[in-house]
Amino acid sequence: MAIDPKHELVGLLRRALGSVAPDAADEPIHLERPREAAHGDFASNLAMRLARRLGKNPRELAARLLAELPLSPHVRKVEVAGAGFINFTLDDSLRREVARQILVAGRDYGRSQAGGGQKLLLEFVSANPTGPLHVGHGRGAAYGASLANLLAFAGWDVTREYYVNDAGRQMDILAVSAWLRYLALCGKTLAFPPNAYQGDYVRRMAEQLRGARGERYLRPAAAVLAEVPALPDAARNDAEAKALRERHLDVLIANARKLLGADWQVIHQHVLAEQLADGRSDLEEFGVAFDVWFSEKALFDMGLVRRSVERLEEAGHVYLQDGAKWFRSTTFGDEKDRVVQRENGIYTYFASDIAYHANKFERGFARLINIWGADHHGYIPRVKGALKALGLDAERLDIALVQFAVLYRGGQKAAMSTRSGEFVTLRALREEVGGDACRFFYVLQKADQHLDFDLDLAQSQTSKNPVYYIQYAHARIASVLREWGGDVAELAGADLSPLEDPREMALCARLAAFADVIETAAAEYAPHQVAFYVKDLAADFHAFYHHLRILSRPDAPLAPELQLARLALVAAVRQVIYNGMVLLGVSCPESM
RNA sequence: GCGCCCGUAGCUCAGCUGGAUAGAGUACUUGGCUACGAACCAAGGGGUCGGGCGUUCGAAUCGCUCCGGGCGCGCCA
Numbered sequence: 210m211a212i213d214p215k216h217e218l219v220g221l222l223r224r225a226l227g228s229v230a231p232d233a234a235d236e237p238i239h240l241e242r243p244r245e246a247a248h249g250d251f252a253s254n255l256a257m258r259l260a261r262r263l264g265k266n267p268r269e270l271a272a273r274l275l276a277e278l279p280l281s282p283h284v285r286k287v288e289v290a291g292a293g294f295i296n297f298t299l300d301d302s303l304r305r306e307v308a309r310q311i312l313v314a315g316r317d318y319g320r321s322q323a324g325g326g327q328k329l330l331l332e333f334v335s336a337n338p339t340g341p342l343h344v345g346h347g348r349g350a351a352y353g354a355s356l357a358n359l360l361a362f363a364g365w366d367v368t369r370e371y372y373v374n375d376a377g378r379q380m381d382i383l384a385v386s387a388w389l390r391y392l393a394l395c396g397k398t399l400a401f402p403p404n405a406y407q408g409d410y411v412r413r414m415a416e417q418l419r420g421a422r423g424e425r426y427l428r429p430a431a432a433v434l435a436e437v438p439a440l441p442d443a444a445r446n447d448a449e450a451k452a453l454r455e456r457h458l459d460v461l462i463a464n465a466r467k468l469l470g471a472d473w474q475v476i477h478q479h480v481l482a483e484q485l486a487d488g489r490s491d492l493e494e495f496g497v498a499f500d501v502w503f504s505e506k507a508l509f510d511m512g513l514v515r516r517s518v519e520r521l522e523e524a525g526h527v528y529l530q531d532g533a534k535w536f537r538s539t540t541f542g543d544e545k546d547r548v549v550q551r552e553n554g555i556y557t558y559f560a561s562d563i564a565y566h567a568n569k570f571e572r573g574f575a576r577l578i579n580i581w582g583a584d585h586h587g588y589i590p591r592v593k594g595a596l597k598a599l600g601l602d603a604e605r606l607d608i609a610l611v612q613f614a615v616l617y618r619g620g621q622k623a624a625m626s627t628r629s630g631e632f633v634t635l636r637a638l639r640e641e642v643g644g645d646a647c648r649f650f651y652v653l654q655k656a657d658q659h660l661d662f663d664l665d666l667a668q669s670q671t672s673k674n675p676v677y678y679i680q681y682a683h684a685r686i687a688s689v690l691r692e693w694g695g696d697v698a699e700l701a702g703a704d705l706s707p708l709e710d711p712r713e714m715a716l717c718a719r720l721a722a723f724a725d726v727i728e729t730a731a732a733e734y735a736p737h738q739v740a741f742y743v744k745d746l747a748a749d750f751h752a753f754y755h756h757l758r759i760l761s762r763p764d765a766p767l768a769p770e771l772q773l774a775r776l777a778l779v780a781a782v783r784q785v786i787y788n789g790m791v792l793l794g795v796s797c798p799e800s801m
Numbered sequence: 802g803c804g805c806c807c808g809u810a811g812c813u814c815a816g817c818u819g820g821a822u823a824g825a826g827u828a829c830u831u832g833g834c835u836a837c838g839a840a841c842c843a844a845g846g847g848g849u850c851g852g853g854c855g856u857u858c859g860a861a862u863c864g865c866u867c868c869g870g871g872c873g874c875g876c877c878a
Contacts, residue, residue, distance in 0.1 A: 237818090239818070241817075241820090242817095243821080244816095244821085244824080245821075245822090248821070252820090252821085254819095254820060257820070257858075257859080260858070261857080261858080266858090267858070290821075291820080291821040292820070292821070292858070292859070293820095293858090294820080294821070337878070374878065377877085377878060378877075378878075379877085379878060455877090531876080532876090533876050534876095535876090544803075544804070544874075545874085547876095548875090548876045549876095550876085551876040552876060553876080555876085557875095557876065557877085557878090558877070558878045559878095562878095582872095583805080583806065583871090583872060583873085584872055584873060585873085586804085586805050586806075586872075586873065587804070587805075587872090587873045587874055588873090589805090590804095610805085610806075612806070612807085612871080612872085613871080613872080653813095653814080654813090654814070654815095655814090655815085657806065657807085658806085658807075658814080659806085659807075659870095659871065659872095661812095661813065661814095663813070666813085666827085673826080673827065673840090674840080675826070677840050678826090678840070678841090680840085681838080681840050681841075682841095684838075684840090685837085685838055685841085688837070688838055689837050689838090690837095691837095692837055693837080725817090726817095729817055730817095733817080735817095737815085738815090738817080741814095741815060741816095741825080744825080744826085745825080748825085751841055751842070752841095752842070752843090754837085754838095754841080754842085755833095755839095755841065755842040755843085756842080756843095758836085758837070759837055760837045761837095762836085762837080765836085800838085801838095801840080
């Protein structure tokens, strides 16, 4: 059976605490893994915390706790150190056993039940399907996919969802952009608005339309431009010029709708389907899969948007002003009230988002997580406010913000904007640096930290690249096991007692920490901790490997028991590297 | 102006609910392949943790304030 030393030590401390200071028996007991090996396997600051509470000397308290600490066969040494730490050193046999536990559990090693099998919805990426995904979306995708894996590993029943904004004005703009390009292909070249979608992919979709349906969607230029205000001079960038350009686009869309009738929907559907398929394949190639693609338009079709606004009205949180319906979000801490239904009767994006989130609650998830770009942070209070107004428990919704990713190549920054067509696509990034390096670099940094993505480093195939450093450790072990040629499954039965070198024990200690890393990384939505851990584990392994032989050789013979024990140890290392990298979506080649 | 995020080695970043001598990588200097994979290892220099004040036995971590950077403040999505 597996022994959980941490749990046992907490129990021992709890009993000692009960006899030393019964009045403070409720004091929480924390154990940390000291950085210094000399400080043992676990350390507790209980005495120092208690000292504050009881007004006594920390070292003295630590000594009294030590005296009352029940004996355990698993603890080799307990001592008071520093300002009043109680340091535990485990018995070596117990420290070594982790290798066996890993080999027995295999791919499940590190898996926990912390989530209790509760349903969790993780929504991420959710980029408008109006163009290729760019490197900013890539970060959200990599972070979200890793987080989803991590939470599932930590015992949550995770659903991965992509919210498809297929209902709004942006889709109309994309459709009209493609149509204008199509008209140009038919010989009717009209001024292409600067705020329409500029990318080459729009031209490609226009070519598809023309190839499939010929000139079926051709309309007279005069009708297309009827009542469309002229575009202001390109140099002008004042508020009036901007408004004029938006108006230009809106009238174009209205005319397209009128002139094309049912065909407008066909074009609309086509560009949507194209972009969605493109994004989906892009993400799949990136190792990012979704369980649900949730349509915004479906919310409207099912009447859920209208229904949500009605519910807010019934709850008395909506008022009319200037012909529009406003949600009184200031009641819930927002800085100003927000429009849910415009003067022209059209619901705002916010209204459908309320319906969307209400629907998430109705689907019975114990926890909801949204991954948003950090530029949306101002949006949080109104969404949570609306949920509260609907009587829902907004605390169940966590919003994880992801900061911008900026690409650097030789010190040069790359600008990103879908509209202008000047952006670096995720696809281009993947092709340049490879999927593994891409996934790893994205999650190597805390999500709420700005990311400087160093292209030169990511694509370097040298020792500088941390991805290869880890993969190399895995491949090296695989190579040794191949060289050995025995049955890896039998290593779980190996006698581990020959392991006693400090490097071997350091590896054991590192391996034993994996479960804790998973637990805190999942709790903090911080997959980067897994990346750092795997890097550290690989470093421990490389140091071990360089100084100690694994396989016996005629001129450097090893006792058979020692060879077997070391094989078991490195097989365990390989397994944990693998388990960690799987969570991050990075492959572990057997050779490279 | 208000709100959110951030400021740690030359550069890019970790630092778990406040803990022990602030750590990696990279760059630089130096050493190590007739070895189970040198995409590796070992050693070295490099820090006012943006500044200040406070709370505490103890602050990179918590609070206040100032400086600096990013983002957001629409009847856009």
